[in-house]
Amino acid sequence: MGLLTVMALVAGRRTVTIRRTLRHEGWLFVRSRLIDDPATDGYRGRSRACVILDTPGGEPMVEPVGLNRVDPSFAPELWTCGLGTRHRTLVLAPPGGGHVVAVRRRSMPARTRRTE
DSSP states (O other): OOHHHHHHHHHHHHHHHHHHHHHHSOEEEEEEEEEEEEEEETTEEEEEEEEEEEBTTBOOEEEESTTOOOOGGGSSEEEEEOTTSSSSEEEEEOTTOOOOEEEEEEOOOGGGSOOO
């Protein structure tokens, strides 16, 4: 099995997940903010851009699935799909269209939680 075959299988699976989410849920326009979540991997320090969504049900934090990345066009507002599902995968899109990114919920680090 070649590298291209493996890459095609991964991309196909991601496409199916995004289509399933889009088919069963509607889009919701929400406010958002980007944060860099630093992580250490052995001796290498790295950072992963995450998005905090300001939704009626709270402020879930999501991170891109796989090698997907979120860019500054995802803040301060974005379109999201899949908030009402029991699946972990949500779909984000910047206002005005653009690339669609699959993301998953994750727990918010203590340093970014709001204390009210």
